[in-house]
Amino acid sequence: MPAKTEYVTLKTDVLIIGAGGAGLRAAIAATEAGSSVIIASKSLLGKAHTVMAEGGIAAALGNVDPQDNWKVHFTDTYVEGVYLSNWRMVELLAKEAPDRVYELERFGALFDRTPDGKIMQRPFGAHTYRRLCYTGDKTGLELIRTLQDKVAHSPARILDEFVVTKIISVNGKVAGAFGISMRDGTFKLIECKSLIIATGGLGRLFKVTSNSWEGTGDGLALAYRAGAVLNDMEMIQFHPTGMIWPPAVRGLLVTEGVRGEGGLLYNKDNERFMLRYSPKKKELDARDVVARAIYQEIIEGRGSEHGGVYLDITHRGAKYIKEKLPSMYMQYKEFSDIDITKERMEVAPTVHYHMGGIRVEPDTGSTNIIGLYAAGEASSGLHGANRLGGNSLTDLLVFGKIVGASAASFAKNSNQIKFDESAVREEIDRILSFTDNSGTNPYQLIDTLRESMSKNVGILRNEKDLTKALDTIKSLIPKIKGIGVKGGLRFNPGLLACLELNNLILSAELVVRGALERKESRGAHARTDFPMRKDDVWRKNIIFTYNDGKNDMSFVEVPELPDHLKELGKEV
Amino acid sequence: MEDVKIKIRRSEPALSSEWRYEEYSVPVVEGMVVLDAVHYIQNNIDPTLAVRWNCKAARCGSCSAEIDGKPKLMCKTRLDSLGSKITINPIKAYPVVKDLVTDVSQNYEIAKKIPPFTPKQGLQEPWKFMQIDVTRSKEFRTCIECFLCQDVCHVIREHQSNYYGPKHVVKIAALDLHPIDSIDRSELMHHDGGLGYCDITKCCQNVCPEEIRITDNAIIPEKERIVDHAYDPIGVLIKKIKKRKW
Numbered sequence: 001m002p003a004k005t006e007y008v009t010l011k012t013d014v015l016i017i018g019a020g021g022a023g024l025r026a027a028i029a030a031t032e033a034g035s036s037v038i039i040a041s042k043s044l045l046g047k048a049h050t051v052m053a054e055g056g057i058a059a060a061l062g063n064v065d066p067q068d069n070w071k072v073h074f075t076d077t078y079v080e081g082v083y084l085s086n087w088r089m090v091e092l093l094a095k096e097a098p099d100r101v102y103e104l105e106r107f108g109a110l111f112d113r114t115p116d117g118k119i120m121q122r123p124f125g126a127h128t129y130r131r132l133c134y135t136g137d138k139t140g141l142e143l144i145r146t147l148q149d150k151v152a153h154s155p156a157r158i159l160d161e162f163v164v165t166k167i168i169s170v171n172g173k174v175a176g177a178f179g180i181s182m183r184d185g186t187f188k189l190i191e192c193k194s195l196i197i198a199t200g201g202l203g204r205l206f207k208v209t210s211n212s213w214e215g216t217g218d219g220l221a222l223a224y225r226a227g228a229v230l231n232d233m234e235m236i237q238f239h240p241t242g243m244i245w246p247p248a249v250r251g252l253l254v255t256e257g258v259r260g261e262g263g264l265l266y267n268k269d270n271e272r273f274m275l276r277y278s279p280k281k282k283e284l285d286a287r288d289v290v291a292r293a294i295y296q297e298i299i300e301g302r303g304s305e306h307g308g309v310y311l312d313i314t315h316r317g318a319k320y321i322k323e324k325l326p327s328m329y330m331q332y333k334e335f336s337d338i339d340i341t342k343e344r345m346e347v348a349p350t351v352h353y354h355m356g357g358i359r360v361e362p363d364t365g366s367t368n369i370i371g372l373y374a375a376g377e378a379s380s381g382l383h384g385a386n387r388l389g390g391n392s393l394t395d396l397l398v399f400g401k402i403v404g405a406s407a408a409s410f411a412k413n414s415n416q417i418k419f420d421e422s423a424v425r426e427e428i429d430r431i432l433s434f435t436d437n438s439g440t441n442p443y444q445l446i447d448t449l450r451e452s453m454s455k456n457v458g459i460l461r462n463e464k465d466l467t468k469a470l471d472t473i474k475s476l477i478p479k480i481k482g483i484g485v486k487g488g489l490r491f492n493p494g495l496l497a498c499l500e501l502n503n504l505i506l507s508a509e510l511v512v513r514g515a516l517e518r519k520e521s522r523g524a525h526a527r528t529d530f531p532m533r534k535d536d537v538w539r540k541n542i543i544f545t546y547n548d549g550k551n552d553m554s555f556v557e558v559p560e561l562p563d564h565l566k567e568l569g570k571e572v
Numbered sequence: 573m574e575d576v577k578i579k580i581r582r583s584e585p586a587l588s589s590e591w592r593y594e595e596y597s598v599p600v601v602e603g604m605v606v607l608d609a610v611h612y613i614q615n616n617i618d619p620t621l622a623v624r625w626n627c628k629a630a631r632c633g634s635c636s637a638e639i640d641g642k643p644k645l646m647c648k649t650r651l652d653s654l655g656s657k658i659t660i661n662p663i664k665a666y667p668v669v670k671d672l673v674t675d676v677s678q679n680y681e682i683a684k685k686i687p688p689f690t691p692k693q694g695l696q697e698p699w700k701f702m703q704i705d706v707t708r709s710k711e712f713r714t715c716i717e718c719f720l721c722q723d724v725c726h727v728i729r730e731h732q733s734n735y736y737g738p739k740h741v742v743k744i745a746a747l748d749l750h751p752i753d754s755i756d757r758s759e760l761m762h763h764d765g766g767l768g769y770c771d772i773t774k775c776c777q778n779v780c781p782e783e784i785r786i787t788d789n790a791i792i793p794e795k796e797r798i799v800d801h802a803y804d805p806i807g808v809l810i811k812k813i814k815k816r817k818w
Contacts, residue, residue, distance in 0.1 A: 018786050043626055043634070044624065044634060045680060046717055047626045047627075047628070047632040047633070047634050047717075048626075049626070051627065051632050051716075052627055052629065052631055052632075069786070102697070102698050105698070105699065106691060106697075107689070108688065108689030108691075108747075108750065108753075110708055110709055110713065110750060111706070112703060113701065113702060113703040113706055114707075115703075116700070117699060117700035117701050117702055118698065119698070120703075123707075135706075135710070135713070136710070137713060138713075141631065141713075141716070145713065146689075149683070149688050149689065150688065152680065152683050152684050152688075153688045158680075182587075183669055183675065183677075185586070190759070212626040212628070212629075212632065213628075213629040214626065228664065245603070246602045246603020246604075247601055247602055247603060248601055248602070248603040248604040248605060248608050249603060249629075252628075252629050254628075259776050289574070317773075326714075328633065330630070331629065333632070334630065334648055334650075335603065335605075335650075336603065401760060441616075441619060442614075442619070443614070443615035443616070443619060444615075447615070451687055485619045485620060486619075486620060486621035487619075488587075490584065490586065490622075490669065490670055491622040491669055491670040491671070491673050492619075492620050492622070493614055493619060493620070493621065493622060493623070494614070494619025494620050497619065563687060
């Protein structure tokens with residue numbers, strides 16, 4: 001098949017890459033500000049990984065526990081992020097969350113109610129009060145559908161099933177992006193004045209993960225290669241409860257909502273072991289704590305039949321479970337022949353979320369590249385070393401709006417940056433080099449990488465294992481030069497795998513190098529060879545900058561809390 | 573466990589009108605679903621095999637196909653529920669892009685025509701309403717947009733009509749049953765939406781992976797609203813009187 005090298009050029013004020021919660025919320029803000037907007041999304045509209053969010057969205061409405069307010073939400077988030085977060089991002093999140101939730105309701109979302117008709121709130125790990133607004137266990141779906149509808153009735157243009165392969169920047173300024181439209185198999189260049197990355201995380205770096213196919217670190221790699229700084233790459237969250245049996249569904253998420261609704265964890269000796277690890281918060285401690293406890297039980301031989309632990313919600317009764325946790329009921333019934341209203345679930349930790357990502361300015365979501373912005377899981381700084389359940393959906397709405405408005409305002413006052421066409425030609429050549437028949441199969445290399453990451457970069461890390469992972473990565477780097485598949489540009493999964501593998505391997509290297517460097521234990525990053533937290537040395541972010549083909553590592557001190565926030569710790 | 577033989581319809585209509593079945597042999601792992609088998613083929617035999625998927629957890633509704641002639645989600649159909657020979661076709665209601673991927677974009681065009689949620693004016697914020705009002709709408713809000721109901725709808729498959737299709741009636745039901753929504757969409761469904769074409773064969777309801785009772789709870793009530801709106805003689809009279817300026 002002759003290779004096509006022509007491309008179509010589109011122009012817009014704001015280009016948004018990613019159509020999950022953050023991307024869609026940003027699109028609404030940017031169109032409302034009068035900008036022209038294109039949303040480029042790797043998946044079909046409405047299929048983003050956000051639909052997998054189950055438990056709810058955290059906002060201190062105080063509907064169930066009137067004592068709750070933004071200050072407590074701030075403190076919970078900041079403390080459980082183990083003092084690595086950017087305080088201003090946490091402050092914005094906690095303060096703006098209630099407005100964004102009520103706004104989503106005005107957009108048409110339906111939340112479950114309290115007996116007196118207000119938005120209902122459920123307890124969740126390490127939130128002091130009942131704070132998660134929810135729609136059964138399908139909160140993410142409700143959020144996406146609501147935003148999707150809003151965007152469908154807005155002037156924003158949607159390019160779905162479009163894979164961005166390169167961000168074009170000139171002298172530290174963003175100029176556009178290039179990619180493949182999978183449905184018609186054509187190349188497209190999108191010129192833009194500002195660009196928002198809302199591409200989510202990198203869970204697919206691991207074999208056992210709750211992440212959908214999209215989470216291959218694309219946005220991080222795109223931004224990084226365009227010059228953006230990456231932050232806290234080593235911080236990867238394991239969700240304490242993923243499915244473990246049968247093998248085909250290993251890693252699939254079991255919502256924290258199960259524990260929020262009263263689910264209890266047991267080991268094979270029928271001991272409610274969380275009482276031992278966390279006498280106060282028990283099953284509802286922060287995710288890093290619960291995940292480590294489960295892992296500890298498993299490696300010390302107190303695991304369940306298939307190498308997990310038991311999660312029991314049967315005492316809540318069939319009617320309640322089906323009403324509050326319908327997806328979980330379906331999931332276990334369909335995939336593992338287990339009726340969770342009568343039997344216990346078997347669960348084990350699964351890679352769930354990346355706290356690291358593109359380093360941004362809190363008040364605008366801007367990066368060090370002029371005109372380049374990031375929001376949601378692709379950005380970093382909000383969750384520090386550990387994300388609280390429910391804060392991710394809040395993140396999408398709060399920072400999606402902020403970033404959409406600031407990217408629009410930037411676009412309004414800027415001109416399109418001119419660039420040389422050679423940048424596009426080089427990218428076309430790069431992409432087409434993967435469609436050479438003689439290349440090696442990318443999937444096998446991806447498998448090797450994922451296997452090694454799951455084995456060596458786990459819940460408990462140490463230098464020996466991390467070095468093994470780094471060696472695997474180094475051995476793969478020369479091999480990826482020879483990958484390729486047959487076929488053309490139209491919906492060619494093998495070609496996508498080639499492109500994604502380049503992003504995965506870059507992300508993997510930065511994750512592992514960060515993890516090796518951070519010689520302490522903090523939040524999700526637990527080192528058996530450095531089990532203590534070292535605030536005197538390590539209250540800093542590890543950052544990476546792409547420098548002429550090299551990955552330069554440096555450090556930035558975490559900003560100290562200002563006085564008005566320092567007081568909070570004493571108040572709450 | 574023994575291998576299964578999987579036959580998949582391969583085609584790329586933009587390049588050629590020809591299509592063929594290709595058969596693959598796939599080793600079975602416990603609990604495996606059809607999508608796992610397709611992934612196995614992609615990873616080990618033919619990386620160009622096109623399939624749309626996202627979550628592999630029956631939440632996103634991407635991987636619709638016809639498995640042994642039945643419209644299903646590939647991620648929710650276990651191999652142990654099927655025989656040792658399986659045939660997978662793309663869904664038939666939409667044009668094929670490549671292999672198992674179809675072009676479902678017309679659904680997004682229809683979605684634009686449905687008036688969005690429009691709240692009643694003058695209510696005190698934040699709004700208050702009861703759980704029962706949420707529960708009533710919830711059934712329709714679980715729609716994962718897999719388009720299987722559209723796929724089996726014979727009006728869409730076989731007739732040139734303007735009928736939006738069951739998926740969109742579900743959307744309208746979700747909006748109509750929102751306790752704060754203020755718009756009547758029955759006029760739209762009566763005319764532009766072509767709901768009259770539906771003759772309630774319940775095929776859509778039978779394939780919904782979310783078990784939404786599409787015909788019983790969305791289509792029939794919507795048809796009743798249309799009847800009330802357009803054909804009830806007393807209602808029509810009252811409307812006329814109301815419209816008249818005194």
